[in-house]
Amino acid sequence: MKTQDFLQSFENLKSEVQDIKILQQRVLLYLERPDGSKKENPSYIEERISVKETCQILACSEVTLWKLRKDGTLPYTQHKRTIRFKKIDIINYLNQKR
Numbered sequence: 001m002k003t004q005d006f007l008q009s010f011e012n013l014k015s016e017v018q019d020i021k022i023l024q025q026r027v028l029l030y031l032e033r034p035d036g037s038k039k040e041n042p043s044y045i046e047e048r049i050s051v052k053e054t055c056q057i058l059a060c061s062e063v064t065l066w067k068l069r070k071d072g073t074l075p076y077t078q079h080k081r082t083i084r085f086k087k088i089d090i091i092n093y094l095n096q097k098r
Contacts, residue, residue, distance in 0.1 A: 018059050022094060048077065048084035057090050068093075 001009075049057075054074075055065055068074045069083075074093055076085050 015059060018057070019094070022057065022091060026091070047087045049087050049090070051083055051085075054085045054090055058094070 051062060051065060055062055058065065060068075065074070069076050074085060075089050076083050078084075
């Protein structure tokens with residue numbers, strides 16, 4: 001196996017593992033609902049995460065995240081110099097990407 005093929009396979013595997021982690025988080029959040037309802041957990045919907053956390057979830061660089069933010073693909077909020085993303089928006093973006 002060539003080195004380039006190996007690296008590509010490794011990147012694909014890394015991406016699949018990240019997708020499984022996100023799915024696991026969603027299932028755990030669903031199971032944690034105290035009333036067992038199918039409504040989204042409001043605190044989860046409104047949870048805001050940092051640029052670094054968003055990059056980890058999306059498995060991308062800060063430059064790529066900046067481009068997604070600037071072209072309007074990912075909505076964000078900014079207070080002074082602090083940028084935050086809604087976790088639900090990130091998960092929705094990942095689901096659309098599939």
